[in-house]
Each structure stands twice: as structure tokens, then as C-alpha cells.
Amino acid sequence: MTTSAADYLRRLGSDRRPDLPDTTAGTLRLDVREDGHTEHWYLTIADQRVQVTRSADEADLVVRADRAVFDQLATGQLHPAEAMERNEATVQGDIRLFMLLRRIFPGPAGARHPRKAAGKRSGPR
Numbered sequence: 410m411t412t413s414a415a416d417y418l419r420r421l422g423s424d425r426r427p428d429l430p431d432t433t434a435g436t437l438r439l440d441v442r443e444d445g446h447t448e449h450w451y452l453t454i455a456d457q458r459v460q461v462t463r464s465a466d467e468a469d470l471v472v473r474a475d476r477a478v479f480d481q482l483a484t485g486q487l488h489p490a491e492a493m494e495r496n497e498a499t500v501q502g503d504i505r506l507f508m509l510l511r512r513i514f515p516g517p518a519g520a521r522h523p524r525k526a527a528g529k530r531s532g533p534r
Contacts, residue, residue, distance in 0.1 A: 414441060414479035417514070418450050418461050428512045429457045435506045438468035443476040452513070454506070459513060470502035472510070485515040 418439075439450040451464035472489075478497045481487035489510040492498040500507050 412480075412483050414439075414476065414483040415448070415450075417483035418452075421459060421461050421513070423458050423460050425457045426459060426512070427457060429454065429459070429509065431457050433505075433509065435470065435503060436466075436468040437506055437510075438464070438466070438471045439479065440471060440473040441476050441479050442473065447473075448476075454509065468502065470500065470504070470506040472498055472500055472507065474498035482510065482514045485517045489514070 434455040437452040437454070439452070441448040441450065449463060449465040451462045451466060451468065453460040453462070474492060474497055478487065478492050482489060482492065487497075489498070489507060493500055493507070
């Protein structure tokens with residue numbers, strides 16, 4: 410099943426997200442380009458929560474990419490750093506916030522957290 414970035418962001422609740430550092434706060438604007446126009450998504454991060462609105466306001470970090478790139482991020486098919494390395498996404502502002510995208514968007518299908526995977530090892534070390 411495919412999920413668009415827009416669908417993913419609309420469903421992203423403002424529940425507490427323990428995977429986000431509790432001391433991190435800031436704003437991100439995602440500029441999603443398609444067919445000559447840009448759609449803006451504004452994320453406010455504070456107290457391990459992410460609030461999503463639609464706004465073109467200034468942000469601590471602005472990430473620009475084509476819709477296809479954001480859709481791949483939303484399905485876990487593409488890591489944010491990989492998109493930047495391939496020059497498929499441009500980043501302007503506080504790069505520390507950019508690294509939070511890997512915690513906001515899902516990881517690859519079937520991926521497990523390294524600590525949980527290591528805890529499942531069988532036998533003595």
C-alpha cells in the first residue's frame with residue numbers, strides 16, 4: 410500500500426513521540442513541489458510532539474523537494490539524508506532539525522530498532 414506524504418502528514422497526530430529528543434524544539438517547513446506549484450507543510454516540534462499545519466511562514470529549517478521524494482520519505486523507501494546526498498532535497502536552516510525527519514517519517518518496511526533487534530539474540534555472548 411502506498412501512502413503519499415500529504416496523507417501521512419494529515420494523519421500525523423500530536424501525540425507524544427518518545428523517539429524525539431525531549432529537549433529539541435523548532436519549526437520545519439516542507440516545500441513539496443509538483444507541476445510548477447509548491448505545497449507548504451509546517452511542522453512545530455516541542456515537548457516530544459509534532460504539530461502539523463499548512464503554512465508558508467518562515468521556519469528554522471526549510472526542506473524543498475519534489476512530491477515523489479516526499480512520498481518516498483513517507484513510505485520509508487528513502488532516508489532523508491540519502492535524499493539530501495543525492496541532491497533530491499535541498500535544506501536551508503538548522504540541519505539538526507533535518508535529522509529529526511528520520512524519526513518523524515517511518516523507516517523502511519520490516520525495519521526494527523537496533524536495540525530491540527540486539528535484545529532478541531539467542532544464546533550467550
